[in-house]
Amino acid sequence: MAGNIFGQLFRLSTFGESHGPAIGGVIDGCPPGIELNFNAIQNELNRRRPGQSAIVTQRKEPDEVQFLSGIFEGKTTGAPIGFIVPNTNQKSDDYSHIKDVYRPSHADYTYDKKYGTRDYRGGGRSSARETISRVVGGAIAKQVIPNITINAFTSSVGDIFIDKPYQALDFSLIESNAVRCPDAATAARMEDYIKQIRKEGDTVGGTVTCVIQNVPVGLGEPVFDKLHAELGKAMLSINAVKGFEYGSGFCGAKMKGSEHNDLFNTDGTTKSNLSGGIQGGISNGMDIYFRVAFKPVATIMQTQTTIDSNGNEVEMQGRGRHDPCVVPRAVPIVEAMAALVLTDYYLLAK
Numbered sequence: 001m002a003g004n005i006f007g008q009l010f011r012l013s014t015f016g017e018s019h020g021p022a023i024g025g026v027i028d029g030c031p032p033g034i035e036l037n038f039n040a041i042q043n044e045l046n047r048r049r050p051g052q053s054a055i056v057t058q059r060k061e062p063d064e065v066q067f068l069s070g071i072f073e074g075k076t077t078g079a080p081i082g083f084i085v086p087n088t089n090q091k092s093d094d095y096s097h098i099k100d101v102y103r104p105s106h107a108d109y110t111y112d113k114k115y116g117t118r119d120y121r122g123g124g125r126s127s128a129r130e131t132i133s134r135v136v137g138g139a140i141a142k143q144v145i146p147n148i149t150i151n152a153f154t155s156s157v158g159d160i161f162i163d164k165p166y167q168a169l170d171f172s173l174i175e176s177n178a179v180r181c182p183d184a185a186t187a188a189r190m191e192d193y194i195k196q197i198r199k200e201g202d203t204v205g206g207t208v209t210c211v212i213q214n215v216p217v218g219l220g221e222p223v224f225d226k227l228h229a230e231l232g233k234a235m236l237s238i239n240a241v242k243g244f245e246y247g248s249g250f251c252g253a254k255m256k257g258s259e260h261n262d263l264f265n266t267d268g269t270t271k272s273n274l275s276g277g278i279q280g281g282i283s284n285g286m287d288i289y290f291r292v293a294f295k296p297v298a299t300i301m302q303t304q305t306t307i308d309s310n311g312n313e314v315e316m317q318g319r320g321r322h323d324p325c326v327v328p329r330a331v332p333i334v335e336a337m338a339a340l341v342l343t344d345y346y347l348l349a350k
């Protein structure tokens with residue numbers, strides 16, 4: 001199974017399955033001498049953790065990180081940073097019904113066909129528990145890049161969305177509600193909707209918007225490793241992601257050049273920023289902003305027809321403790337992946 005390593009200079013490899021002993025990772029290429037804020041790392045894990053509110057999965061996992069190497073007296077040494085987060089709350093029986101049955105729109109069928117074997121417990125390697133390692137890697141990455149700030153938030157759930165530009169939002173309110181939406185009135189509607197969806201045994205999708213500020217001019221490696229190309233790959237590698245757009249995104253396709261061009265100020269900044277802070281694959285010093293679309297996840301508590309591994313049509317109903325809407329928990333994952341990209345490209349540009 002290739003594809004478990006992300007990054008060029010600041011490289012994260014992740015390992016572990018949902019119901020194995022632990023999820024973990026190795027960060028290679030972290031510069032030495034960085035005094036790590038361990039509370040900040042654990043805080044990011046707490047933001048991702050299940051069981052944190054009434055609108056996410058009710059699995060109770062403490063998700064405490066243990067570092068194994070690469071850190072001495074609180075500072076990075078430059079050696080590989082190994083870490084694990086033990087899995088402590090598995091209920092593998094909850095998954096016995098999918099041992100030989102494929103959940104529609106999950107990864108069961110494709111994993112089985114590709115590898116000929118699959119750890120069905122909790123989704124195995126396809127489980128979003130894998131993103132724990134990304135969050136640890138991203139929390140360390142955030143501490144490597146000076147001054148750059150990364151704020152992600154829930155911008156829509158189903159048809160409910162924030163009807164304001166991000167500049168009108170107060171990012172300090174993102175953590176003030178369970179949905180991670182900085183607009184209080186919209187957050188309340190989103191929360192009610194997610195609760196209703198959960199009662200119906202269904203799931204709902206949504207979007208996360210991410211804003212990266214104080215980015216120096218010059219990050220990005222054309223032509224294949226353009227900054228937005230790497231951000232796109234990072235986001236599209238997150239479980240359940242269906243779309244990525246930056247700057248004007250798909251709306252830009254409806255506009256004229258005379259409307260879309262970002263005119264310069266004499267200091268090189270631009271009067272508008274439909275480019276989303278990146279031109280020619282290189283950061284231009286303006287805010288980088290993008291949106292990530294998450295699908296309604298596959299496991300619903302309703303009866304659906306599917307097939308078993310012998311190709312027989314069968315009926316199945318989701319069991320276990322699942323997320324009715326993954327978007328609030330995806331916010332720190334989006335930030336983590338953005339931090340991994342920015343740190344990697346910051347080191348590449350040095």
Ligand SMILES: Cc1cc2nc3c(=O)[nH]c(=O)nc-3n(C[C@H](O)[C@H](O)[C@H](O)COP(=O)(O)O)c2cc1C
Nearest residue numbers: 106107126127128239240297298299322323326329
């Ligand atoms: C934070 C987070 C939590 C998730 N929780 C669930 C879940 O409870 N149940 C589920 O079926 N899928 C869940 N998923 C999505 C699956 O991991 C994902 O749909 C699956 O691996 C198939 O991959 P794909 O949707 O990217 O094609 C979650 C995703 C994220 C980002």
